[in-house]
Amino acid sequence: MMKTVHVAVYDGLADWEVGHAIAHIRSPQWQHEPGRYEVASVGLTAEPATTAGGMRQLPDVLLADLEPADSAMLILPGSGVWHTEGALDAFAHTARTFLDAGVPVAAICGATFGLAREGLLDERDHTSGAAEYLASSGYAGAAHYQHTAAVTDRDLITAGPTAPVEFAREILARLDIYRPDVLDAWCRLFGAQDESAYWDLANAGAR
Numbered sequence: 001m002m003k004t005v006h007v008a009v010y011d012g013l014a015d016w017e018v019g020h021a022i023a024h025i026r027s028p029q030w031q032h033e034p035g036r037y038e039v040a041s042v043g044l045t046a047e048p049a050t051t052a053g054g055m056r057q058l059p060d061v062l063l064a065d066l067e068p069a070d071s072a073m074l075i076l077p078g079s080g081v082w083h084t085e086g087a088l089d090a091f092a093h094t095a096r097t098f099l100d101a102g103v104p105v106a107a108i109c110g111a112t113f114g115l116a117r118e119g120l121l122d123e124r125d126h127t128s129g130a131a132e133y134l135a136s137s138g139y140a141g142a143a144h145y146q147h148t149a150a151v152t153d154r155d156l157i158t159a160g161p162t163a164p165v166e167f168a169r170e171i172l173a174r175l176d177i178y179r180p181d182v183l184d185a186w187c188r189l190f191g192a193q194d195e196s197a198y199w200d201l202a203n204a205g206a207r
Contacts, residue, residue, distance in 0.1 A: 002038055003072035005175070008091050008111075009041045009049040009057040012079035016053075017108045017161060020168035020190060021075065025177060030186065030201055032179050042066055042074075044090060052079070063090055068101035073175060078109025078161055085117075092118035099155055106171050109161035113137050124153040129160040165191040179204070 005025055007018060028034030043049060043059030050056055066074075074095060081087050092114045095105045099120065107115050112128040115121055116139035124144060128134045131145045144153075149163035150170045157174060159167035169187050172178055178186060182204045188197035 003036060004038050004040050004070065005073045005075065006040055006042045006066060006071045007075045008077065009043050009059055010079055010081055010088060011049050012081050013049060013051040014078040014109060014161065015051045015055060017164050017167065018075055018077045020164050021171045024168060024172060025175065030182050030204060031177055037072060037175065063094060066094065068098045068103040071103055073104045073106060074098050076107040076111035078111055080110060082110035082114040088114055096120060102155060104155040104157065104174050106157035108159045108167050112158050116141065124156050125151050126153065126158040127151045127160060128158060
């Protein structure tokens with residue numbers, strides 16, 4: 001049965017932060033079991049959101065109607081709106097519900113700030129744009145901050161705004177999209193611009 005990965009949409013969504021992940025979740029190319037996942041957008045209201053790049057995104061699902069059992073993962077992109085107290089709290093609350101139910105959550109950039117304020121980073125290893133950035137949220141998890149591009153701790157993935165490829169890598173690994181050797185080649189191609197990795201991917205896809 002096909003499972004759905006839900007991507008939150010709201011004004012100011014940072015387009016570049018989730019592009020690699022959602023495109024490669026949907027594309028069957030190089031996947032060892034194509035067709036297991038679809039991607040759907042989830043919003044607070046039925047109104048379209050306008051991304052940082054000016055694209056209008058119409059939600060497929062309302063957040064109030066989303067249950068953890070309906071989802072394979074919740075992806076939370078960055079947005080400056082996360083810094084407006086209360087504006088996106090419902091997404092942070094939903095992230096808590098997902099994690100409590102054992103359904104993974106992936107947050108990048110400003111979304112990590114929202115999860116920090118929710119208390120979800122207090123006991124988990126995590127990262128973001130900078131340690132000082134998250135400290136300004138007043139959270140209690142500074143000791144768990146990792147100075148690296150992306151971190152997975154149990155069912156929570158976090159990343160900073162300059163690490164969309166590394167963020168996608170953790171998402172693709174958690175969803176078991178590619179075999180480990182294929183994921184390694186994918187990261188070398190898209191993250192390190194290693195041209196030889198393309199042929200590794202092409203050969204892997206032929207197996």
